[in-house]
Amino acid sequence: MATRTAAGPRQRLLEAAEELTYSRGMNVGVDAILKRANVARRSLYEHFGGKDGLVTAVLERTTEADERHYRETMDAAGDDPRKRLLAVFDGLEAVIAEPTFRGCRYLSADLALADPDHPAHAVTREYRRRITALLEHELTRLRHRAAGRAAAQLFVLIDGALAAGATRRAEAATGVGEVAELIIDAGL
Amino acid sequence: MATRTAAGPRQRLLEAAEELTYSRGMNVGVDAILKRANVARRSLYEHFGGKDGLVTAVLERTTEADERHYRETMDAAGDDPRKRLLAVFDGLEAVIAEPTFRGCRYLSADLALADPDHPAHAVTREYRRRITALLEHELTRLRHRAAGRAAAQLFVLIDGALAAGATRRAEAATGVGEVAELIIDAGL
DNA sequence: GAATATATAGACCGGTTGATCTACCTGTCA
DNA sequence: TGACAGGTAGATCAACCGGTCTATATATTC
Structure with missing residues (x-):
């Protein structure tokens, strides 16, 4: 069964990054994205390898x-x-x-x-x-x-x-x- | 008489900033501009009050x-x-x-x-x-x-x-x- | 129940950012 | 000569950057 708890960290990261890179520009900091997504720093690097990977996935x-x-x-x-x-x-x-x-x-x-x-x-x-x-x-x-x-x-x-x-x-x-x-x- | 030595710091700052903000984007660092212009850090703040003032003057x-x-x-x-x-x-x-x-x-x-x-x-x-x-x-x-x-x-x-x-x-x-x-x- | 994978929280790293500051040098003009 | 404006050189600052790290918590699965 997939997780039931309102979308996992990966999904939340994508959504937060999509919003923030648009409203604040591509230069928005990783910290802001993590805070918005309510996700631990490490999860970002586990899922996307880094900021570049995340923004590419968003695009x-x-x-x-x-x-x-x-x-x-x-x-x-x-x-x-x-x-x-x-x-x-x-x-x-x-x-x-x-x-x-x-x-x-x-x-x-x-x-x-x-x-x-x-x-x-x-x-x-x-x-x-x-x-x-x-x-x-x-x-x-x-x-x-x-x-x-x-x-x-x-x-x-x-x-x-x-x-x-x-x-x-x-x-x-x-x-x-x-x-x-x-x-x-x-x-x- | 105006200075004779190939354009003062103000002019050099404007030219360096014009080139670098175009080729490297508006997010180029102050250090890079200073280095390119061969100008002391202080002169930038004397003439333009800060980076915002400089880039505005460039525009x-x-x-x-x-x-x-x-x-x-x-x-x-x-x-x-x-x-x-x-x-x-x-x-x-x-x-x-x-x-x-x-x-x-x-x-x-x-x-x-x-x-x-x-x-x-x-x-x-x-x-x-x-x-x-x-x-x-x-x-x-x-x-x-x-x-x-x-x-x-x-x-x-x-x-x-x-x-x-x-x-x-x-x-x-x-x-x-x-x-x-x-x-x-x-x-x- | 133990093992494992996946989160979280947060300290920490080196590097860079824009900005302030002190100290020194140099030309001009009174 | 001496004062002074305007320049240089560079240390220093707090804040932030992306990224790595350890330690802990929470599930699922065997």
């Missing part, structure tokens, strides 16, 4: 969840590829408007982790590749003339909306959906 | 230079507002392609400086306002139907290009100029 968890979120957003918009793509940008504006929004976790991670060999970079790179592929797939279904190029452009737009949202909430996501429409329709 | 310096750079880029493109705007995005692609490019200094600063009251945030906010105004001015000259909105969209595009450039050089700036054209022409 693996959130990228999976975020990719799932993208898919669900599109599925909820029906079957029309154009509507599915635009739904992504509507969802983006909603995410940025949330009071807890503090920017793109993956961009922050890549900027904060100066060491180019940090395992976290591989996770974020793979995540971006998958989301771009998701966009390209819909563009291809739409018979877009340059699906690959347009997918890259849409993703730059996503990056821009998230970056702008982090630095100036209000006017940030002003009409990114509109721009997405322009990119999509330019190739039809 | 004030670079925002001025960057705004000047935007203006020069546009002026070099002649008088046609549309060409002047597109020149900005051509310049952007060039900047990102440079091997020393490591992302937008101001986005990094805002993300790394968690404290919302840090004086650096005011500097970056003002910078973004000025650049957006620059874009809006050209759009107005073009008689764009929604100059304010389009300026905001163009700036999101700039943010996106710089963010994308920081995380995946190669395909990053793929056709941001193309998207800029779409935004500009959509309102004519």
Whole structure:
């Protein structure tokens, strides 16, 4: 039987680290994470080998969840590829408007982790590749003339909306959906 | 007479901090900056009051230079507002392609400086306002139907290009100029 | 009941952080 | 000459960093 006591230390560590690395940045101290998770110091090193392992595991968890979120957003918009793509940008504006929004976790991670060999970079790179592929797939279904190029452009737009949202909430996501429409329709 | 010996400590501190906060991030240590500037520890606190004051002064310096750079880029493109705007995005692609490019200094600063009251945030906010105004001015000259909105969209595009450039050089700036054209022409 | 694996609590390590301080050196100007 | 502002060099500080360690408690399993 699995433990019955409200999630083990490993799970609590992942959740605490996910929250704190987002709200306080990747440079948050190990002590703060341990305190929040109510976990002994040693358990962190048993389960994840160190801080690097923990934050990498966090990113693996959130990228999976975020990719799932993208898919669900599109599925909820029906079957029309154009509507599915635009739904992504509507969802983006909603995410940025949330009071807890503090920017793109993956961009922050890549900027904060100066060491180019940090395992976290591989996770974020793979995540971006998958989301771009998701966009390209819909563009291809739409018979877009340059699906690959347009997918890259849409993703730059996503990056821009998230970056702008982090630095100036209000006017940030002003009409990114509109721009997405322009990119999509330019190739039809 | 001003000192003759190749720039005083204040200047050297600004230059060293400008380089190191960019290449190693805002979290670079004071020691590294002092060593690079060849300046005594005390001088930093005499001139800038502390690290916060120094990095804020650095941002004030670079925002001025960057705004000047935007203006020069546009002026070099002649008088046609549309060409002047597109020149900005051509310049952007060039900047990102440079091997020393490591992302937008101001986005990094805002993300790394968690404290919302840090004086650096005011500097970056003002910078973004000025650049957006620059874009809006050209759009107005073009008689764009929604100059304010389009300026905001163009700036999101700039943010996106710089963010994308920081995380995946190669395909990053793929056709941001193309998207800029779409935004500009959509309102004519 | 004993053994084992898995927690916890917390002392401790060396290293680094930003900041303060004293002591000394050097050029300029009255 | 002497005073002084402005620079250098470096010791020192408390706080914090990630990581290792010992000792103890608590379960599960044989």
